[in-house]
Amino acid sequence: MIKTGIYGLLRVLSWLPPLPRTCALVMVAFGVVSGVLGVLYALAQHDLKRLLAYHSVENIGIIGMGIGMGMLGGALGKPALVALGYGGALLHVLNHALFKGLLFLSAGAVIQATGTGEIDRLGGLARKTPVNAAFFLLAAISICGLPPLNGFVGEWIVYGALFEGTRSVPRLSAGVSALGVVSLALMGGLALACFVKVFGVVFLGKERTGTRVARATPGAMRAGMGVLAVLCVAIGVLPGLIVPLTGAGVQVIADLGPMEFERALPSVLAPAGRLSLLAMVFFGLIATLAVVRRGLIQKNAVALPSPVATWGCGYAAATPRMQYTASSFAWSLLSSFRALLCPERRLHAPAAVFSEAAHLESHTVDMAEQDLFAPLFRAASRVSRMIQTLSWTGEPAMERRSARASERLRPFVAVVVGATAAVRRGSIHVYVAFIAFTLLVVFAIEVWVAPGAEGHSAPISVMQGAPQ
Amino acid sequence: MNGTRPGWLALRQGQAVDVSSIPLVDADDFASHMLAGRGRGGRLANLFGRRLPDGGVRLFAFLAFDTDARIEVCAADLPHGKLTYPSVTAHWPAAQAFERELAEQYGVFPVGHAWLKPLRYHGTDDGSAAPWGPFEASEPIPGNYPFYRVEGEEVHEVAVGPVHAGIIEPGHFRFQCHGEEVLHLEVVLGYQHRGIERLLLHPNATRSAIVAETIAGDATVGHALAYCTALEALAGARVSLRASALRGIALELERLANHVGDLGALCTDVAFLPASAYLGRLRGEYLNLTLEICGNRFGRNLLRPGGVRFDISTTMADSMRERLRRLERETLEVLDLMFSQSSVLARFEGTGKLSEERADEIGMVGPAARACGLRRDVRCDHPHGVFQFSHIPIAVETTGDVYARAAVRWLEVQRSLEFLVELLGNKPEGPVFEPIGRLRPNAMALGMAETWRGESMHVAFTDEAGKLAFLKVKDPSIHNWFGLALALRGVAISDFPVCNKSFNLSYAGHDL
Amino acid sequence: MTVLRAIGAVPEAVAVLALPPMLLSIIAKTKAWFGGRDGPPWLQPYYDLMKLLRKGVVYSRTTTWVFRAGPIVNLAALLCAATLIPVFSDDTLLGFGGDVILIAYLLALGRMLTVLAAMDTGSSFEGMGASREVTFGTMSEPALFLSFVVLALATKSLSLAEMLGAPLQAAWGDVAPAMLLVVAALLIVLLTETCRVPVDDPATHLELTMIHEVMVLDHSGPDFAYITYAAALKFLLLGSILVHAALPHASWALWIDAPLRVVELAVLAMLVGVIESSLARLRLQRVSLLLAGAFVLSGLAAVLTFYRTHA
Structure with missing residues (x-):
């Protein structure tokens, strides 16, 4: 739905002559604001779906930054910037559709299984719906822009555009590009925090009140998610196949010949195929380490009389309340950014010598x-x-x-x-x-x-x- | 005694009185009687019960009037079958632990107690139900403890202990947290309960002294001193000046070792390496001085009713002075380094604050109370033995934070060192040990000592045959644990270890 | 050709992989010296690793496959990053244009899986560590990237090997103050990412104050060996970036380069040891200010560089 706006924007841009530099910078600035605020608000959410919705705002920001860099390239007459900016934005549009689709499906499966989307009521779902958990984790890694999945490829190209932009001649554009790099890094970190919070609280740990009656994910849903997941991995591992396709898109938006796109990209970044090699190395390392670990563990197997509990300082009556809540998890980050988003906490704290009833609830106003x-x-x-x-x-x-x-x-x-x-x-x-x-x-x-x-x-x- | 009020018996530490002379007040008026005493400036020093032969319970309350070295005591009888009385805690929080102890030991129900929960997690002496119901030994301790909760889905709890990461005693801490902030801390102890007070009644007095030394291992001399003072008072014995001086030396060496060790541990907790390493070594040096006196680093087997078992020769005293002078130089140098390091002070200042009013209200004692601005020190307020002749000024700070608790220790280290160097050069002559005679029958006596943690108090009762019939031990920790819990409110949970170390309370002493 | 090059890189790779625990040992020895102690034997970190590899593993019944995957993915990500970061020479095994971004994100991937493994135990301690790790990780990332911007501007490259190589030497001559600021910012990032004083205290045993150690409280055996080794490797990799940024020079013969860089890394480890011995830990709430400081440092460096390169 939101992508319609992006589509409209790109279409309009394709008809317009290169806009002045200011427009491009405003676009990047819009991307920065939308991205950083989007992910911060996402971090503050208590509801799964609202959280994902705010992440769309963040991703629009990333796309906006890419488009802005493309526009800047047009204004400055730098084909490399045009190719990287628009290319990254287009690729991210596609990637966002994939991983966000996967996330929404997976979140839907969670809500369908438990009847609630309140993060702090969920917990330990990975044992009840392991397949869904795996899909969610995959999509989470991807949306955080982490290798070796598709999210990284898109952000990598946008980063390339931003780094290239820091070299552009007017200092203001260079400064805005540097700001873009920093914001994108910050957004990456915050998105990671946010999805660790969601995945860690909803799928891992002990079951909380809302997950006692979790049902398995229906097969049809799993199949749908599987397709998206395969695409996420495929683009991440074989970006050499998809990046040239975005070249075609860039040619439509900006008046860039096919050869020009081909030449523009390597002047800044290595061909995207290089990522495939690294992905192979990465998977090879994982496989090797896993095999070695397995061998070692089998050699030194420990015979336990019964399954053991997590270390809890020898306390024998642990409860699910004794694990971090999503709100607690995000709170130190949120309060570090309180200048930007005013998180509110309604705390009726114990004050008397002998504590009376106390209550806490927090929320962040958009x-x-x-x-x-x-x-x-x-x-x-x-x-x-x-x-x-x-x-x-x-x-x-x-x-x-x-x-x-x-x-x-x-x-x-x-x-x-x-x-x-x-x-x-x-x-x-x-x-x-x-x-x-x-x-x-x-x-x-x-x-x-x-x-x-x-x-x-x-x-x-x-x-x-x-x-x- | 000036200022004695009806309904109270005034006495001093080291003094024995007839049990029958302790005035009895009506159980229903007990709380108001105590509050009136508080109004006159009394501090709740002890409150305990003793089972009567008919199944009832007699309550004993001790108020300390620190400015004129006076203790006032009163009692109240709760008849069998009606073990209830209006709670003191409802108006005076200082009584909370004592009344919980009463409820736990005898099934007494202090009506209106706002925090009536098990204190040490054991059953009553006759198996009857405590106000919170029967004790279930099968439950994991303290699995069914009625923990306080801050409501809300976003709050998480952190359960620390009973097994801790360091080499410390077992205890359970329950934090109600949001993010890094502690909203509430509840301390649940009882893992170390050994029944010390029963063990102390061993017919062989020597054995009983050995038990007294183990009440809190790091306060061996302090507890032994209070125990000996109480027994000597019952026997009407006077200890020679030389023995008193030796006791004082042992007590201050114990204080030095523990304070220096604590300051080092505070540095460890904030990862200030050099001071932590050097203070750790210096603690060993002070312990070794005690070792030289009596053959035990913690001063075991040194104090016995009637005196001390080891003497210090003049040459030994001179060499000890020599070593103390060197240690003084080294210690103060390291402490100067520690207290001038801004990164250390940044961790200490403002952490775990407790106001003077709060500290007074809950009846804190020892360095933790002095750090809040309360002038409480048994050595000055209720001097006995060597402290009647050489005074040690009270070290007081006002901010009530970790810094203040560390600074009080710093000052006390300096003053103890001065005291020791002076006393070692100027020991009175005389025998160091004279066995005490028979104990006075039907009497009660109390001994107090300022252990390095604060005031310990032993109250001893004899029966008509002059045999020790009942001994009540109070470790300073029972006053102060609640202070730690209050100091933690609103503090970052990562500052808990340094707060806890700045109090450094005894688990064994609390659990007895 | 590539095969030959890969074979030629084997001894170097072995040396790189063998070095990390020794750096930890140097830090420990430095700290011991400051504390007036002898400290553990030089090879203690290696003994520890061997011991852990020979031990069995105990898994909590709360954990899932995420807990088991955490250490593997973390170490794999760091090893992968090791192929892109120059350690001894200016050359890297698989470096390419734009690999700085990949390196930073590989570190982030390792962090994500480590943190998730911690959350998997359902323990409030490990949640605490996880929350702290992502908070400080998030805050150090802008400073790291801004430092990268400066290096990229100064060297006109996006490949780390080039950003830290001979072109940087010229940049030091050109905008030395900016480079100095970048090195300072990178040092703070290094201390944060590798959980050293004044951010974290690797020596503490107190669950409530730890960051990294409390996250791995439930790991045991080979899993824990992976984690311990990965932490040491992270120190080596970030340390190499710092050392190369501080003292860049064109590649000389490997037999000169390698010992030289080892000495430089050892000096860095000693420096970290000195910092740990002379400073108390920051209050946790203050760490974000330190990281903001790192960001400001790299920001100033960026401004200085902009004025020079965009004159």
Whole structure:
């Protein structure tokens, strides 16, 4: 769904001439903000699905950074940057679809099996649904951008673009690129923290209240996840096959010949096929180490009278409460970033000598939701109320004045209100319609404004019939 | 005695009184009687019960008036079948451990106690049910303990112990945490319960002295001193000045060894290597001095009722002074290094704070109390033996944090060293041991000592035949464990070890 | 040709793999010297590894395959990274353009699996260690990458072998202050990633204060040997990056290079030992400030380099 926006953006970019440098930098900055805030909010979530949703915001940020670098390359006339930026972004779009699809399916299986998505109620699912756990872990490694899976390949190319960008001549672009490198590193670390939290709490450890009645994952679901998982591994291990394909995509977006793309990539990064070699070495090492370990363990087998418990300082009555909760796990990171996201904790702490009842609960308010969208929606609904009451006569003076103003802007307001309402209600069709409409508007502007500009023959030819 | 109030009997440490002279108050008025005593400036030094022949329980309460070296005692009878009385703890938290002990030992129910839970995890003396129900020996200790909980799905618990990573005693700590922050700590002990108070009644007095030395192994001299003082008081014996001086030397050497060891351990816990290594070695040197006196590094078999069993010759005293002077130089040098290291101070300052009011309210004693600004030191407040003649100033800090607890030890190390060097050069003459005679029948006496951890108190009762009939031992730890739990609230859990070490309380002494 | 090269690399690889425990030994000896002790024998880390490899394994009934996979994947990731990081010479076995990113992410992969193995035990201690590890790992990553940016700018390459090789020597001549800052930042990253004082205390036995050690509390036998060796290898690899960044020079003959780098690494280990002996540990809440400091250092280095390279 979110990818539609990216698609729209890329399509528009493909029709536009190279935009000025500022636009590119704003795009990168948008990517940085969206990425870092997205992953931080994800880390703060207590609900599995909301958490994954915020990760989409993060990944849009990564894609945005890639697109921004591509735009910067266009503005500066650096084909390598164009190829890496757009290439990385496109590849990440594909990868995101794969691993996020896998994650949502796997999370769905968790919720289906236990009836809850509250992370702190789950635990120990890896023993009840081992296959699902394996899929989730695979997707988690991939979304954290870790080798040898597909997520790494995409981020690797975006990194390449950003590193290349630090070499671009205007200092500001170089600085923004460096900022991009740092943010991407930070996002990688935070995503890792977030998925360790989710996987560690939901699938590992002892069972908590919500997982007592877990059911196995249905076979059909497993098959679906299997396909996605195979693709994730395949792209990660054999990136040499898929990266040239993104070249084709880049050629569509930016006016880059096939040869130019081929030449651009190796000037910064090694051919992606090189990653395959490393992946082979990695898997070889794992296999060797596993075999050696197995041999050693069998040689020195320990005979235990009964299964043993985790070391708990000799305390014989351990409970599931004696393991880290997701909230505790993330708290030190969240409080380190409290300047950015204001995590709140409602703590009724024990204060008297003999502690009375105490309670703790924490949550992190989405600033975008609270400080941007909520006022926006409130304003929008006020405006829509005004529109609805236009025909009424008994209006207060001030509201009538604004009503008159809104009369002039009526079509525009209607669009905005409709769009925000659609987003709010989450009705996809309307949303898509508005994207299409926006594209049309942009298109029109492009056609009216652009005739003087050079270098976009193909899109114009499509628009032959448009009024000139 | 000036200032004695009706309903109280005033006495001093090392003094024996007839059991019959202890005033009895009504059980229902017991709590208010105690609170009135608190109002006059009393500090709860001890509260315990003794089973009466008819199955009832007699409560004994000891209030210490530290400024005029006076202890006041009163008693109350709980008849058999109605072992309840209004709890003191409800108004005076200092009584919490004592009343829990009463409930656990005799099944007494202090009504209104807000924290009535097992203290040492054993059954009552006659097998009757404690207020929290019958004791189930089959349950893993303390598996069914009613732990306090901070509610909320996001809270996690950390259960540390009974088996710890270091070579320390067993005890269970239950933390309620969120992230790295400790919301609440509950300390559950009892793993070391040996029934010391019963063992002390061994008919052979020598055997009983050996048991007294094992109450808390690192406070051997301190407990032996309190024990000897109580028995000598019952026998009406006076120990020679020379023996008193030797006891004082042993007590201060014990303090030095433990304080130096603790300061080293504090450095270990914050990973400050040089001081930790040197202080660890210096602790050994102080222990070796005790070894030279009596053949045991911890001062075992040195103190006996009637005096000490080993004398120090003049040449030995001179060589010990010589060594102490060298050790003083080395120790103070290392401590200067430690206390001038900003990375060490950064770990100590502000960690595990306890306010003076809190510390007073829960009746803390020893260096931990002095670190909160409370001036409490048996050596000054209730001087006996050699401390009647040479005074050691009280070392007080005010901040109540780990730094203050370390700094109090630092000061005490300096003062003990001065005291020792002076006393060794100026020992009184006289015999070191004279066997004590028969104990006074139907009497009670109390002995106190400032062990390096704080005030230990032994209360001894004789029967009509002049035989030791009941001995109540109080280790300072029973006051202070609760202080550790309170100091941990809101502290990062990674600072627990250094907080715990700064208190360094005894598990065995608490569990007896 | 490649085969020949691979065979030629065997002695070097063996030397690289044999070295890590010795570095730990040097740290231990330095600390012992400061504490006025003799310290353990020089070969003690090797004895420990041998002992662990010969021991059996005990698994908690709470654990799953993740717990067993953790040590293997962690060590494999580090060994994989070892093929990309120059240790003795400027050359690496499999280095390529863009391998810096792979190296950092291999370390992250190792961390992820180690941390998950810790979470698998369902113990609050290991959860505590896991939380600390990811917190500090996350915070050291920006500093590491910003240092990489500086090195990449100064050497115009994205291959670690080149970033730390002869071109860096020229950069030292050009923007020495920036390089100095980068080295300082890398030192902090090294101390954090390898869990040394003032971030972590490898010598402590207290579960509540540890970071790395508490995560591996339940591992035993060969699994634990893998973990112990991987930790030592991580020190060697990050230490090599630091040493090469601090003292870059073009490759000389291996018989000069190798002993020289070993000496440099030994000096680094001694330096770490000195730091551990002269500083107390930071309060855990303060570690993030230290890492922010590392980030600021590398940020300043980046600004200096930008002004030089973008003049």
